[in-house]
Amino acid sequence: MRGGIWGMAAALACTAPMTAQAQTAQVAGRWIVTVDYFGTPTIWTLDIKQDGDRISGDLTGDIFTGTVKGSEIRFLAKDTVGGSEDVTARLANGRIAGEMILIDGAEQARTPHRLGFTAERAPQPSGAAPRRHEFVPERFYRQFSALNPPVLHVNPGDTIHTTTIDAAGIDAQGVRRAAPGNPQTGPFYIDGAMPGDTLVVRIRRLRLNRDTAISTNGMTERGQDARTAVQMAGLGKTVTWRLDRDKGIATPAAPGDALKGYWVPVRPMLGGIGVAADPGSAAPGSGDVGRFGGNMDFNEMGEGTTVYFPVAVPGALLYFGDGHALQGDGETTGDALETSMDVEVEVDLVRGKRAGQVRIETPTHIVAIGLDGSLDASFRSASSSMFAWLAGDYGLAPADIAQVFGTAAEYRVSAVPGRAAGIVLKIPKARLATLPGAPKP
Amino acid sequence: MRGGIWGMAAALACTAPMTAQAQTAQVAGRWIVTVDYFGTPTIWTLDIKQDGDRISGDLTGDIFTGTVKGSEIRFLAKDTVGGSEDVTARLANGRIAGEMILIDGAEQARTPHRLGFTAERAPQPSGAAPRRHEFVPERFYRQFSALNPPVLHVNPGDTIHTTTIDAAGIDAQGVRRAAPGNPQTGPFYIDGAMPGDTLVVRIRRLRLNRDTAISTNGMTERGQDARTAVQMAGLGKTVTWRLDRDKGIATPAAPGDALKGYWVPVRPMLGGIGVAADPGSAAPGSGDVGRFGGNMDFNEMGEGTTVYFPVAVPGALLYFGDGHALQGDGETTGDALETSMDVEVEVDLVRGKRAGQVRIETPTHIVAIGLDGSLDASFRSASSSMFAWLAGDYGLAPADIAQVFGTAAEYRVSAVPGRAAGIVLKIPKARLATLPGAPKP
Structure with a gap:
């Protein structure tokens, strides 16, 4: 493997000649490999082409040739910097299990390692017509983890209709369903989705399903100067809001005199939405954010x-x-x-294309989100993410991007209470529609 | 004086008995005092009440009584912490000149100082009906300085119609009129405006008056991550835009293929607007920002x-x-x-009330602006400024303000290329209109 165990780069071919035999197992296709890397399950992909007892393909970017002898599989995969995987495995009950002698090109002195692995065929979408799933959640998770069991398999194109509970773990009936801390509905397994793809989630319907919400009367520390801090001391207590679903407004349940009559139009949003992070890293909590999405708390979601x-x-x-x-x-x-919700999302898949960042599209804007430790870092991150988006999908050169930013950028602060300070950069679609290189819908 | 030479606090009365005399000069009223503080002109106010040859009043918050003997004026002003000004002066040609023995309460060991001063009667609004001034600027200033001579005296309620040149110093005819660096039109002297008041400036009309604008093709450093920086290297060169005043749109004058067809609706704004800073501090440049306003570069101005x-x-x-x-x-x-403009502003005055911060009101929002060294500091500053606004003008308690922020805050990044990183906090007027304590228009 090139560039260390966590790298995923292309490599050169190498032939490892072996003896062919009859009763050859059929192993062609795409496999999901889980390598036990010193106790951490690490996910690789294995693509196999088969011609009789000869196989070829790539193992997470490292090219191989090898053989199938009955149910015995052997191949040697190599990268360009001295790394390799010498694989011995066996197919049984539709599953491959075996071990590899791994030489890590980036740390040859400490290798070879002998690592066990298993592989299963990548689930494929059924090809059935898109369908709508009614899903009633029973338990909720507080990590965007790859290790939680999927609650439902869906095809790209399918719609999921379900519910979420509030950040404190309370459902539409006011019943505690989970410990506080943004418990999430899911995880939903999208058949055919693989690393290297982009998952598309369209929020079709997002409606209130109860008549109260809870909030606090404090102020995030990032918003307080010394004088404000003194005045805010001791606040941060829970307050209740009434949700009028017919009128679509929210009002404080027990306002003081100065707030009597205050009302605000509701605008339902999902604070958290994300996919499982690579299990090679520790699973992020439901309050965390990153390239997996997470607790973005962006009010246009x-x-x-x-x-x-x-x-x-x-x-x-x-x-x-x-x-x-x-x-x-x-x-x-x-x-x-904070409240419970009735949610309907449609999922889809863009295969073999991955931006490396979460991207957001509202009816009127494309939106890049920066989620870093300070607003300045997030400003840089959102700007650079949008830079890559406009360069990649609209064919704009750096000087062109500068012109678009300079005339059409809309920067908003999304959320700052957590470890991350969010800034979103929004570009109006109406402006991008004037570009000759704009992607056609 | 209390709290050091720069403080402006209230103080207690003290009587300095003196002998009265005939031919008493008339000195009652408000005077603007310029104290020569070791070479720095410092502006104080002097309010005098007169009863024959006896006077009383306050000198920048320090209460005094004294006498007028012919044209000779004597009084002793005192504050509450041991500071005082023992004043000897003379009225001649409608102007007071003299000296004071100053004991600074905050640094008694280094005082008394003997300081010269002059005083002139504060200009009063004429009481005439509001009028519209046509003003053709001849020179332009690059400091928000108290020392530049006023180009025009106007009354509160008056309207000024004039023009501005672009940031590079070029006017509507393409003629250089000033060195680059945001040269400003003005300064306009608003008769009757005094420290402690609030100046109100309503932008009545702001129109393009030429067919080109200039910009650059670079990216502010705050927006660049390492990868973007590499791609942006060498950019930051001038580019020209066409302004179509009939259609109200802007287009790049020489677009590359990828930007052909790109257009943007114009939305004229003033990058710089401000009042003179207290001359006790160094005069800020036309690229600077502070409580005097300045180069705020907020695109809703x-x-x-x-x-x-x-x-x-x-x-x-x-x-x-x-x-x-x-x-x-x-x-x-x-x-x-960047371009030249046709500008019409109406000025007004709120006497005896001063927020301490610049406040902005658009047709739909009230807006607090934070202009500090980082976006995080500016977020805090904008939040705290709005906090004070809602507490002072809407009668909201801290817990109430938290509710308004939590449900109605709109935070935008205003401008980040300079030393200051601007964040504005906008609160919709429609939400505030529901509050019982909202100020009546």
Whole structure:
């Protein structure tokens, strides 16, 4: 393997001649390989072409040839920098199990390693007509983990209709269903989704399903100067809001005199939406953010918005939750108007194309999100993510991108209460539509 | 004086008995005092009440009584912490000149100082009906300085119709009129404006007056990650835009293939608008920002917007310039679409009330602006400024303010190319209108 165990680069071919034999097992196709890397399950892909007892293909980018002898599989895969996997395995009950002698090109002095692995055929979409799944969640997860069992398999093109509970773990009936901390509905396994693909999630419907939301009366520390901090001391307590679903408005349940009459139109959104992170890294919690998405708390994550996620594990494993009836920019109170939701999403797949970043599309804008430790770092991150988007999908040169940013950029603070300070960069689709290189819908 | 020479606090009365005499000069009223503080002109106010040869009043917050003997004026002003000004002066030709023995309460060991001063009667609004001034600028300033001579005296309620040149110093005819660096039109002296007041500037009309704008093809450093920086290397060169004033759109004058057809609706704004800073501090440059306003580069500073400035010097001394035909949030190219403008502003005065911060009101929002060294610091600053606004003008308690922020805050990045990184916090007026304590228009 090139560039260390976590690298996933292309490599050169190498032939490892072996003896052929009869009763040859059929192993052609795509396999999902789980390598036990010193106790950490690491996901690789294995693509095999077969001609009788001879096989070829690539193992996570490393090219191989080899043989199948009965159910015995042997091949030697090599990269360009001295790394290799010498594989011995066996097919049984549709599953491959075996071991590899791994030489890591980046740390040859400490290798070879002898690693066990298993492989299963990558689930394929059934090819059936798109369908709508009614899903009633029974348990909820607080990590965007690859190790939680999928609750449902769906095909690209399918729609999932389900519900989420609030950030505190309370459902539409006011019943506790999970410990607090943004418990998520899911994970949903999208058949055929593989690392290297992009998962597309269209939020078709997002509706309130109860009449209350909870929030706090405090202020995120990032919003307080010394004088404000003194005045805010001791606040941060829970407050209740009434949700009027007919009128589509929210009002404080017990306002003081100064807030009597205050009302706000609701604007439901999902605070959290994400896919499983690569299990090679520790699973992020449901309050965390990253290239898997997560607790982005962006108040335009509502009906009509589409989110694009880089797929890190087979099936992608989609989670969502932490519904907000309404949230001001910045989520300055630390909590938005937290409530349960009725959710319908349509999933889709772009195969073999992955942006490396979460991308968001609202009815009017394309949106890059920066989620880093400071607003300045996130400004840089959102700008650079959009830079890559416009370069890759619109054919713009750096000087062109500067012109688009300079005339059409809309930067908003998304949420700042957590470890990450979010900035989104929005570019109006109407402006991009004037470009000759704009992707056709 | 209490709290050091720069403090401006209230103080206790003290009587300095003196002998009265005939031929008493009339000195009652408000005077603007310029104290020569070791070479730095420092502006104080002097309010005098007169009863025959006896006077009383306050000198920048320090209460005094004293006498007028012919044209000779004597009084002793005292504060509460041991500071005092023992004043001896003479009225001649409507002007007071004299000296004071100053004991600074905060640094008694280094005082008394003997300081010269002069005083002139504060200009009063004429009481005439509001009028519209046609003003043709001849020279332009690059500092928000109290020391530049006013180009025009106007009354509160008056309208000024004039023009600005672009950030590079070029006028509507393409003629160089000033060195580059946001040269400003003005300063306009608003009669009656005094420290402690708020200057109100309503942008009534803001129109393009030529067919080109200039910008650059670079990216502000705050927007570049390492990868973007490599791709942006060598950019930052001037580009020209065509302004179609009939259609109200801007297009690149010489677009590459990828930008052919790109157009943007213009949205004229003033990059710079501010009042003179207190001359006790160094005069800020026309690229700087602060409580005097300045180069805020906020793209909603256009027609229909009102700006409220704390007045620091008599007459306020209003400057504006650096017109942008259009600017994306962040002013990421370092320059917006820089052009000359036709400008009409109405000025007004709120006497005896000063927020301490610039406040902005658009047709739909009230807006607090944070202009500090990082986006995080500016987020804090904008939040705290709005906090004070809602507490002071809407009667909201801290917990109430948290609710308004949490449900209605809109945070945008305004401009980041300079030393300051701007964040604005916008609150929709429609939400505030529901509050019982909302100020009546």
